[in-house]
Amino acid sequence: MxxxxxxxxxxxxxxxxxxxxxxxxxxxxxxxxxxxxxxxxxxxxxxxxxxxxxxxxxxxxxxxxxxxxxxxxxxxxxxxxxxxxxxxxxxxxxxxxxxxxxxxxxxxxxxxxxxxxxxxxxxxxxxxxxxxxxxxxxxxxxxxxxxxxxxxxxxxxxxxxxxxxxxxxxxxxxxxxxxxxxxxxxxxxxxxxxxxxxxxxxxxxxxxxxxxxxxxxxxxxxxxxxxxxxxxxxxxxxxxxxxxxxxxxxxxTTEKAEKQLKIVKETQEKLRSELMNISGVVINTPVFAAPHILNFSVPNLKAEVLIHYFGEHGIYLSTTSACSSRRSTVSHTLLEMKKKEEVAKSAIRVSLSVDHNEEIVEPFITTLKNGISKLTKVMR
Ligand SMILES: Cc1ncc(COP(=O)(O)O)c(C=O)c1O
Known part of the structure; x- marks a missing residue:
């Protein structure tokens, strides 16, 4: 998991x-x-x-x-x-x-x-x-x-x-x-x-x-x-x-963060650079941001569909905020950041804990790539 x-x-x-x-x-x-x-x-x-x-x-x-x-x-x-x-x-x-x-x-x-x-x-x-x-x-x-x-x-x-x-x-x-x-x-x-x-x-x-x-x-x-x-x-x-x-x-958590935050930031950076190499992926989190959040969209895929795919492979993440994720599929934050509607509709948030490190990158990216390829075929 x-x-x-x-x-x-x-x-x-x-x-x-x-x-x-x-x-x-x-x-x-x-x-x-x-x-x-x-x-x-x-x-x-x-x-x-x-x-x-x-x-x-x-x-x-x-x-x-x-x-x-x-x-x-x-x-x-x-x-x-x-x-x-x-x-x-x-x-x-x-x-x-x-x-x-x-x-x-x-x-x-x-x-x-x-x-x-x-x-x-x-x-x-x-x-x-x-x-x-x-x-x-x-x-x-x-x-x-x-x-x-x-x-x-x-x-x-x-x-x-x-x-x-x-x-x-x-x-x-x-x-x-x-x-x-x-x-x-x-x-x-x-x-x-x-x-x-x-x-x-x-x-x-x-x-x-x-x-x-x-x-x-x-x-x-x-x-x-x-x-x-x-x-x-x-x-x-x-x-x-x-x-x-x-x-x-x-x-x-404060004590852990003193040692771990650098690693969390490196993990986020690694995730970002891997995501940038996947065609069609849009990264919504600015470069200067908190180390634990990385938000991205795959505009031609519904966020919920991709999240369920991840879930089937034991990876758990969210659309936008937990409170709104069941109610609405459009992120008001992304719309306010002038992102296109299809980007705001397909946003996914990866959020790390202070205990995470680069080991999470490979399984996450592999599952994402497989998911995009499989789900895009299904939707064609
Ligand atoms: C920025 C922010 N403020 C407030 C809250 C609400 O906190 P709680 O879930 O403890 O009521 C959240 C929860 O997601 C949050 O992210």
């Missing part, structure tokens, strides 16, 4: 699962309970918060545990918009954000009367800083730009964007770092980021875990109200075992 769908989700590390089971068995008490077992659970929760904060280079009381990237993005975006609307109702994002960001903005626009500017992207999927500068206003209260695009791997100029936003005192900067964390370095403080989302299952943690960085002094309206857990930002009894597992996965 060759699993090349790591941007959709990663396989949890065995150590992470072992931690989850151990904590579930031994620290089952509610961290809010005042007895000894509760205090021990609370101690462990705080330790995990500290570990996540250290790994991200921020303060422990700036980390809120969530159920994943979708919740984190909703909390950061809607929470910031609702809490700061007295300063203005203008928001900025880009046209190629993840649906959990785009749909949050659409809801704020359509139901809550906010004005949203959607920045376009160039043929590499990059947002223009000049464009952003032109659109920033004194009543802009939030800008949300993803670090790494989930479909093509484009890296946005987050540090430059942060510099621009810093000049506007009413404007908060949110970064969806779900695809970037452990793959592409990001200094949250240097980039003047106020809000940042990560998701555990993208770095060998568990589904249903995640975290949001909320810079000290930034006000959000909580989406969940109740028992005031998570520094009053997210009510609900904490998933202690999930959060400890998230901290462990972040540590293990």
């Amino acid at each position: 060759l699993y090349l769908d790591n941007s959709a989700t990663t396989k949890p590390y065995k150590d992470v699962l072992a931690t989850f089971i151990k904590v579930t068995e031994e620290y089952f008490a509610n961290p809010s309970s005042i007895h000894k077992l509760g205090s021990e659970a609370e101690g462990l929760l705080n330790q995990s918060r500290k570990q996540v904060a250290n790994l991200l280079g921020v303060l422990p009381n700036e980390i809120i545990f969530t159920s994943g990237g979708t919740e984190g993005n909703n909390l950061a975006i809607k929470g910031a918009a609702f809490a700061n609307q007295h300063k203005g109702k203008h928001l900025i994002t880009s046209v190629i954000e993840h649906p959990s960001v785009l749909e949050s903005f659409k809801q704020l626009e359509k139901i809550h009367g906010f004005e949203v500017t959607y920045l376009s992207v160039d043929e590499n999927g990059t947002v223009s800083c000049e464009d952003l500068q032109k659109n920033l206003r004194n009543d802009t209260i939030l800008v949300s730009i993803m670090h790494v695009n989930n479909e093509v791997g484009t890296i946005q100029p987050i540090a430059e964007i942060g510099q621009l936003i810093k000049q506007f005192k009413n404007t908060l900067f949110h970064v969806d770092h779900v695809q970037g964390v452990t793959k592409v370095p990001l200094n949250i403080n240097d980039a003047h980021i106020d809000l940042c989302t990560i998701s555990g299952h993208k770095f060998h943690g568990l589904n249903g875990t995640g975290a949001v960085f909320i810079k000290t002094g930034v006000h959000l309206l909580p989406l969940f109200t109740g028992g005031s857990q998570e520094l009053e930002m997210r009510s609900g009894t904490e998933s202690l075992a999930g959060n400890v597992a998230l901290a462990k996965a972040l540590r293990l």
